[in-house]
Amino acid sequence: MKFALVCLFAISTIVCVYGRPQDHYTDKFDNIDVDQILNNDRLLKRYVDCLLERSHVKCPSEALELKKVLADAMATDCAKCTDRQKEIARKALDFLIINKTDMWNDLKSKYDPEEKYAKKYEDRALKKEN
Numbered sequence: 530m531k532f533a534l535v536c537l538f539a540i541s542t543i544v545c546v547y548g549r550p551q552d553h554y555t556d557k558f559d560n561i562d563v564d565q566i567l568n569n570d571r572l573l574k575r576y577v578d579c580l581l582e583r584s585h586v587k588c589p590s591e592a593l594e595l596k597k598v599l600a601d602a603m604a605t606d607c608a609k610c611t612d613r614q615k616e617i618a619r620k621a622l623d624f625l626i627i628n629k630t631d632m633w634n635d636l637k638s639k640y641d642p643e644e645k646y647a648k649k650y651e652d653r654a655l656k657k658e659n
Contacts, residue, residue, distance in 0.1 A: 552609065554598050558591045559613040567624045577632045581639055603646045619653075626654040 566572050579588035580596050588596070598609070607615050625633040637647045 553611055554602070554609050554614065555594060556611050556613070558594060559611055559617075561591055561617065563617045563620055567621065573629070573632070577636065581635055600640050603640055603650075606646075606649075622650050623654040623657060626651050627658055 566576060575586055576589065576592045576595075578586040579592040580599065582596075602608075602610060602618065607618050610618060622633075625636070637644065641647045
């Protein structure tokens with residue numbers, strides 16, 4: 530009987546810990562050098578092609594992780610992002626909107642085809658630029 534109770538307690542604990550929704554996205558890539566990616570056209574294209582699921586590209590692991598959460602992050606204004614992820618996201622979005630319009634438009638078409646969220650990101654980036 531005691532063994533059954535211990536097993537039940539252990540299973541309940543596991544279910545509670547692993548069954549609850551995550552408060553944040555993984556922080557495994559929070560130390561990424563976003564400037565290195567943004568300032569290297571070849572590398573930036575590789576990331577964007579990965580996010581757009583173009584077949585000819587080998588995706589970096591950071592891009593694969595981003596691809597999993599990008600739609601949700603855009604829709605929720607990065608609500609599950611760490612502070613560092615919010616900083617990286619703002620920097621990347623602002624850069625793409627201002628400097629790489631074609632890439633931004635391609636990403637926007639895929640991840641926000643109805644343009645529900647893109648306008649606020651564009652307004653913020655353009656306001657910062659001025």
